[in-house]
Amino acid sequence: AQSVTQLDSHVSVSEGTPVLLRCNYSSSYSPSLFWYVQHPNKGLQLLLKYTSAATLVKGINGFEAEFKKSETSFHLTKPSAHMSDAAEYFCVVSVSGTYKYIFGTGTRLKVLA
């Protein structure tokens, strides 16, 4: 069965420092993985997705994620945090052969001035 675990419910970084949001997945098949961002009182916006092409995936707003099969991880990174990155981030795995998507419980990123 597919599942996804976001290892931190809250992360705080200073503006200009790197961001690391951790996600581990469990999947019986080659998974498709996504990162979404949700700003306060808004819907979710796709940051990036992994679909078995390149293992290093670049997304919008300077974010990227690396798919590591051996570690079953898909961590989200950004070299330098900006105040506008403060939001909640969701890691999502899709269930192969179905229409279902499994969401992590989210990581709230706080960026300190």
Place this chain on the structure above:
Amino acid sequence: DVKVTQSSRYLVKRTGEKVFLECVQDMDHENMFWYRQDPGLGLRLIYFSYDVKMKEKGDIPEGYSVSREKKERFSLILESASTNQTSMYLCASSLSGGRSYNEQFFGPGTRLTVL
């Protein structure tokens, strides 16, 4: 620009009322979804639809029903609202084919309060 719209951003209803939440997408997507979002629980799937008039229960369908009479529109119905249905409701759509790499597009959400 692709778009998923939801009929209300904020809604306040009384216990026992029938509540309709509407979602419209302009991307000609086959799949549409309703989720509820609660703090610490992430998003939980209520229902999804893979075609007009076709629907399947998600993980938490109790107390909800759905309607999809047209491809672009997917409605969530709370037959008799209760206070434990106070939540943020998110609608999403995606392309079909059972292709798991198709991302979902989300609406802005409806924050429902049941008094």
